[in-house]
Structure formats: C-alpha cells, structure tokens
Amino acid sequence: MTVALEVKGLTTQFGTRNGAVTAVNDVSFSVQSGRIMGLVGESGSGKSVTGFSIMGLIDEPGRITDGQVLVQGTNMRDLKPDAQRSMRGRNVAMVFQDPMMTLNPVLRVGDQMAMAVRVHEKVSKSAAWDRAREALEIVGIPAAGERLQAYPHQLSGGMRQRVAIATALLHRPAVIIADEPTTALDVSIQGQILAEVRRLVDETGTAIVWVTHDLAVVSSLADDIAVMYAGRIVESGTAAEVIASPRHPYTRGLIDSVPGLHEPGQKLPQIPGSTPQLANLPSGCPFRPRCPRATEICATQPPHSGTDAHSVLCHHPLEAS
Amino acid sequence: MTDPILQIDAVSKRFTRSPGVLLKGLDRLTGRDSSQTVHAVTDVSLSVPRGEVLGIVGESGCGKSTLGRIVSGIYTPSAGKVTLDGDPVARDSRGNVDKLTTRVQMIHQDPFASLNPRMKVGEIIAEGPRIHGLIPAKDVQSKVRALLEQVGLEGAYANRLPHQFSGGQRQRVAIARALAMQPELLVLDEAVASLDVSIQAQVLNLFMDLRKQLDLTALFISHDLSVVRHVCDRVAIMYLGRVVETAPANQLYEKPLHPYTSALFGSVPTLGTGRARFQPIKGEIPSPINPPKGCAFHPRCPLAGPRCRVEVPRVVNASSERSVACHIQDGGTGAENEAAA
Numbered sequence: 001m002t003v004a005l006e007v008k009g010l011t012t013q014f015g016t017r018n019g020a021v022t023a024v025n026d027v028s029f030s031v032q033s034g035r036i037m038g039l040v041g042e043s044g045s046g047k048s049v050t051g052f053s054i055m056g057l058i059d060e061p062g063r064i065t066d067g068q069v070l071v072q073g074t075n076m077r078d079l080k081p082d083a084q085r086s087m088r089g090r091n092v093a094m095v096f097q098d099p100m101m102t103l104n105p106v107l108r109v110g111d112q113m114a115m116a117v118r119v120h121e122k123v124s125k126s127a128a129w130d131r132a133r134e135a136l137e138i139v140g141i142p143a144a145g146e147r148l149q150a151y152p153h154q155l156s157g158g159m160r161q162r163v164a165i166a167t168a169l170l171h172r173p174a175v176i177i178a179d180e181p182t183t184a185l186d187v188s189i190q191g192q193i194l195a196e197v198r199r200l201v202d203e204t205g206t207a208i209v210w211v212t213h214d215l216a217v218v219s220s221l222a223d224d225i226a227v228m229y230a231g232r233i234v235e236s237g238t239a240a241e242v243i244a245s246p247r248h249p250y251t252r253g254l255i256d257s258v259p260g261l262h263e264p265g266q267k268l269p270q271i272p273g274s275t276p277q278l279a280n281l282p283s284g285c286p287f288r289p290r291c292p293r294a295t296e297i298c299a300t301q302p303p304h305s306g307t308d309a310h311s312v313l314c315h316h317p318l319e320a321s
Numbered sequence: 322m323t324d325p326i327l328q329i330d331a332v333s334k335r336f337t338r339s340p341g342v343l344l345k346g347l348d349r350l351t352g353r354d355s356s357q358t359v360h361a362v363t364d365v366s367l368s369v370p371r372g373e374v375l376g377i378v379g380e381s382g383c384g385k386s387t388l389g390r391i392v393s394g395i396y397t398p399s400a401g402k403v404t405l406d407g408d409p410v411a412r413d414s415r416g417n418v419d420k421l422t423t424r425v426q427m428i429h430q431d432p433f434a435s436l437n438p439r440m441k442v443g444e445i446i447a448e449g450p451r452i453h454g455l456i457p458a459k460d461v462q463s464k465v466r467a468l469l470e471q472v473g474l475e476g477a478y479a480n481r482l483p484h485q486f487s488g489g490q491r492q493r494v495a496i497a498r499a500l501a502m503q504p505e506l507l508v509l510d511e512a513v514a515s516l517d518v519s520i521q522a523q524v525l526n527l528f529m530d531l532r533k534q535l536d537l538t539a540l541f542i543s544h545d546l547s548v549v550r551h552v553c554d555r556v557a558i559m560y561l562g563r564v565v566e567t568a569p570a571n572q573l574y575e576k577p578l579h580p581y582t583s584a585l586f587g588s589v590p591t592l593g594t595g596r597a598r599f600q601p602i603k604g605e606i607p608s609p610i611n612p613p614k615g616c617a618f619h620p621r622c623p624l625a626g627p628r629c630r631v632e633v634p635r636v637v638n639a640s641s642e643r644s645v646a647c648h649i650q651d652g653g654t655g656a657e658n659e660a661a662a
Contacts, residue, residue, distance in 0.1 A: 042517035042518065042519060042520075043517055156605050156606075158605060159605075186380035186544070187380060187544065187546075187585065187589050188380060188584070188585065188588050188601065188602040188606070189380075189605070189606075190588070191587075191588030191589065191590070191600075191601035191602065192588075192601040192602070192603075194590065194601075195601050213517065213518065215518065215592055216547075216589075216590045216591050216592045217590050219590065219592050220590035220591070221590065243592060253519060254518055254519060257518050257519050257521070257522030258518060258522075258547065258592050259522070259525065259547045259548050259551035259552075260547030260551075260591050260592060261592060262551065264550055264551050264552075264570060264571070265529065265551070265552070267529065268522040268526055268551070269522070270519065271519040271523075274520060275519075275520075
C-alpha cells in the first residue's frame with residue numbers, strides 16, 4: 001500500500017484582534033491509498049480547517065504557519081501558487097458540505113464539469129463532456145447524459161452531492177478531502193452516498209479524508225479514525241479499535257453520549273461543560289477542565305503514547321483492552 | 322389508557338402557489354391551471370395521552386414540521402381539526418391566536434435564530450407570562466430566576482444577552498421560555514439537531530429530568546432515530562405527508578411493520594456495528610407537489626405490488642397499540658395473485 005497523503009506538524013493560525021488563534025495545532029497523520037480516514041470532532045475542533053489547510057485554501061487572516069502536506073510525496077507547501085493550483089483538482093480534490101453553494105447555479109452541470117476537465121488537460125469540449133458523463137455514471141446517476149444538460153437547481157440535494165463527488169473524481173485524484181458531505185442530506189440519501197463512496201474507494205484506490213461530526217457515520221464507513229479536540233488530534237487509530245476501546249477520556253465521553261447505545265429513557269453519560277474557546281485555551285491539555293481523570297500534571301502538554309496503530313495524546317489514557 | 326390530551330383528527334395541510342400575472346393570463350386563454358399545490362400533510366390522525374412523549378420521525382419534506390406547526394396553532398389546517406383537552410386549537414376570525422394555543426409551546430431547532438438578540442434572556446423568558454398575565458409583576462424576577470435554575474443555568478444570567486451563551490445554553494433558555502407559559506403540551510421541532518453530540522446529551526438529559534418533574538406531554542419531532550428511541554414512548558413514522566406507522570418505541574425498533582420503516586432503519590449508520598453493509602433505500606424522495614398515486618412509497622418499495630400503485634393504503638390496527646398503513650398488513654399487495662396467474 002502506498003501512502004497517498006501525509007500531513008506532518010501542520011499548524012494553522014488565524015490573526016484576531018486579541019492575537020493569533022491556533023485552529024490547527026501540530027497535526028500529523030497519513031492516509032494510504034484505498035483507505036478512508038474519518039476526521040472527527042465537534043464544532044470548533046479544527047477538523048474543517050485541517051481539510052482546507054491540506055488543500056492550501058486558507059485565506060487571510062488565516063495562515064499556515066508550520067508543517068508539511070505531502071501528496072504522493074510532493075510537499076504542497078513548497079510549491080509556487082501556480083504549481084499548487086495544478087495539483088488541486090488533479091492530485092487532491094475536495095467535496096464540500098453544501099453542493100448548492102459549490103456548484104455554479106447559472107451553468108449547466110455538464111459545462112462546469114467539462115470546465116474542470118479542461119483546466120488540467122488539453123482535450124476537446126466534446127471529449128470533456130464524455131469524461132463528465134462517465135464520472136456521473138460512476139457515482140450512480142441514472143440517465144447521466146440528460147443530467148449533464150440540467151442546471152443545479154433542477155437536481156435534488158442528493159443528486160447535487162453526487163455531481164460534486166463526480167467532479168472531484170474527474171481526474172482520478174490520489175486524495176479527496178470530503179468536508180461533511182452528507183450532513184445536509186436525508187438519512188436514506190446519506191445511506192446511498194456512503195455505500196457509493198465505499199465502493200468507489202475500493203475500486204479506484206483513492207484515499208479519502210472524511211471530515212465529520214458524526215461518529216456513527218465514521219464507524220460504519222471509515223478504515224481509520226482521528227479525533228480532534230481544540231485543534232489537536234487527541235486520538236487516532238483503526239476505526240474498529242478507536243470505537244471499541246477508546247483510550248482518550250474525550251473520545252470515551254463522546255462515544256458514551258451517543259443515545260443509540262443506551263437503554264431508552266436512562267440518563268445519558270454526559271461530558272460536563274462546553275467546547276472551549278480557541279482564543280482562551282487552558283494550559284496543557286485543553287480537555288482538562290472537563291475531564292474526569294484530570295490531575296495537576298495535565299496542566300502540562302500531554303505526551304503521545306500508544307502504538308502507531310492506536311495513538312493517544314493524554315497523561316492518563318484509559319487502559320488498552 | 323387515559324384520555325388523550327391532544328387529538329389530531331384527519332388533518333391535512335396544503336400550500337398552493339398561485340401563478341404569476343403572466344401565467345394567469347395564459348391560463349385563462351388556454352384553460353390550463355398552473356397553480357401548484359404542495360400536499361404537506363395528508364389525512365393525519367394521532368392522539369397523545371397526558372404524560373406521553375410522541376416521536377414524529379421522517380425525512381425532509383415528510384410534513385413533520387408542518388404537523389408540529391398545526392398543533393401549535395401557527396398554521397390552520399386545510400382540513401380536519403386539532404383539539405387540546407377537547408377544545409379546538411384554532412385562530413379566531415381576526416387571525417389572532419386563541420388563548421388556548423398558549424397552552425402549546427414550541428421549541429425550535431436553531432437557538433441562534435429563535436432568541437431575539439437584543440433582548441436579555443430574562444425578558445425573553447418573562448415576555449409570554451407577562452403578556453398573558455400568568456404571573457404578577459412583582460414575582461417576575463424570582464420566577465425567571467427559578468426557571469433558569471430549573472434548566473440548569475444560573476439565576477444571575479437573566480441580565481445577559483443571547484450572544485453571551487453557547488448553543489447548548491441557548492437551547493436551555495428556549496426551554497425555560499417554553500416552560501414559563503406552563504404549557505400542557507410541548508412541541509420540540511428538531512430541538513437537539515443543531516447541537517454537538519456532547520451538548521446534545523446534556524440537553525436530552527435535561528429534557529428527561531424535566532419530563533419526570535413536570536409530567537410533560539410532548540411531540541418530539543426529529544429525523545434522528547437513535548435520539549427518538551431514547552426519549553420517546555411512542556413513535557409515528559411519516560412519509561410524504563402521511564403517517565405510515567405508529568407504535569410504542571420498543572416494539573417499533575424491535576420489529577418495524579412498514580417497509581419504509583425497516584428501510585429507514587437499514588440505511589442509518591449506527592455506532593458499534595463496525596463496517597456496515599448499508600442497505601440504502603433506492604431512489605429519491607418524491608415531490609410532494611406531485612406525489613405518486615396509490616401508496617406514496619411504492620416506487621421505492623421492494624415489496625410493492627399492483628394494488629400499491631393504485632390504492633392508497635388505509636391505516637389499520639396491527640395490534641391494540643400499533644397501526645400501520647400498508648397493503649401487506651391489509652389483505653396483500655396484489656403481487657401474490659400476479660405470481661399465481
């Protein structure tokens with residue numbers, strides 16, 4: 001298996017009136033070809049900013065201050081803007097949460113998909129349309145030829161998201177960053193897309209970083225999981241292991257607070273307090289004020305422990321089972 | 322069973338979009354009709370006994386929120402009627418909300434949109450009771466304090482503005498505002514959908530505590546099957562404006578009767594099952610402007626027969642506690658005869 005994406009020490013900061021806020025803090029992970037990594041976190045944890053940072057889509061006042069993003073061995077951050085642009089869409093593509101915002105409402109689906117083809121390859125218009133039709137067929141859109149003639153508003157939400165995924169697949173990129181792509185969809189449509197994505201990954205060998213807040217989606221879709229809290233990855237490992245025996249108290253709390261696993265009507269175990277403000281983080285472990293296992297030592301930066309297959313950032317991790 | 326506090330009787334709601342001036346003129350010339358009617362809720366009957374939490378589950382466009390709004394008196398039904406404790410919930414001839422409708426309080430999805438950003442939360446909570454004269458002016462302060470504490474906030478927060486609160490805290494304020502009216506029925510429309518998982522658990526726990534303390538009756542509208550299972554006694558599943566199945570929560574999750582219900586359960590990813598093989602429902606949700614003939618689910622239903630394409634299934638009682646609207650439970654779909662012929 002080849003490593004499609006490797007992120008090393010990625011740090012992204014946003015300048016604010018009260019000084020720099022670190023949204024992504026020393027984040028490292030890698031994704032192999034043909035695997036899906038679920039990047040899980042609550043709002044404000046930095047999961048989406050991580051996705052945007054990998055794509056190099058951070059605008060002022062944000063700035064990637066440190067780290068490497070290696071796509072098939074090429075560090076995106078070493079490249080000039082032009083060279084970066086030619087990687088984007090061809091080697092690494094992105095699917096966003098709301099396809100109505102990302103598709104151009106005044107262009108036919110076929111026109112915008114053909115445009116995406118011709119940006120990177122010198123082919124005729126009709127050849128580009130053919131490529132677009134193939135891509136739509138791959139993601140399971142019936143009557144793909146007719147759909148190319150449609151405008152985005154004529155498609156349902158699920159169809160639009162399929163178009164967005166098809167567009168990302170046009171150049172068979174090594175990596176796709178998917179930012180909450182099914183959050184806005186209904187469960188029955190979400191189920192269809194998840195099944196489709198799993199099949200595509202198995203067939204094409206694309207690596208996917210699936211950014212989401214939904215643990216249930218990740219547990220049934222992803223091969224690996226990384227859990228983010230306050231800008232850091234606090235736990236990572238194979239999906240089966242992280243879900244079955246979480247070692248970070250935050251991951252444990254998060255999994256416990258999902259209603260489906262408990263006797264109906266029983267009090268849900270809850271994490272006290274609320275997600276921290278990035279501008280005002282406690283020293284050391286940011287989860288410290290909400291953590292049942294916290295001690296004095298937690299005021300210092302916790303170390304990585306565990307194995308490569310299941311690593312945790314905590315002074316007092318739960319026992320590995 | 323105790324007397325139902327809420328009775329929904331064959332309620333329908335249609336929204337009609339009338340065509341623009343040009344189309345209207347064209348219609349007059351050609352004799353066509355370009356107005357479009359959305360059948361948001363069709364022929365829904367439900368009853369809720371005192372103290373019960375009834376879950377209303379469905380995907381977008383199934384009419385669950387419209388139903389919630391009809392019950393709250395925000396929409397007037399196009400047909401049928403809603404009664405609360407025997408009194409009809411309706412607007413009077415001048416369009417004013419009847420006194421009765423203050424007995425139903427609604428909690429909305431987005432606590433960022435449902436609280437006035439320029440009012441202090443104390444004012445927000447006290448506004449309803451003040452206008453309706455439920456508490457004497459001198460007691461307002463202490464009442465607001467007590468309510469805030471009841472929902473797990475500090476009484477001193479009454480002087481803060483909504484932007485000073487997090488999402489979970491805002492939803493607590495919205496709950497306090499609803500409770501301030503001492504409602505007989507709460508309607509929660511996706512009340513925890515916009516909250517993070519860890520915060521969602523806190524708010525669900527609060528709801529279950531309050532429910533025990535105050536013996537609340539509630540409609541709990543949600544698309545989240547695991548949340549509904551956790552907090553509801555009974556569940557009604559809606560599809561394209563109709564209730565297709567009603568059952569006590571434990572029985573429904575154990576053995577769904579309607580093919581849509583089982584398909585819905587099959588397509589939801591759950592924690593702890595590992596890499597699932599999804600059995601996603603085929604096809605898209607049809608448009609409520611032009612719903613399919615017969616059973617609305619038949620184009621997506623793996624078990625549909627010829628009868629399903631022409632005849633709308635009746636709601637039949639599957640047991641004393643369950644009802645379902647499906648031909649399979651009511652004399653067959655016709656597919657059996659086809660196979661025999």
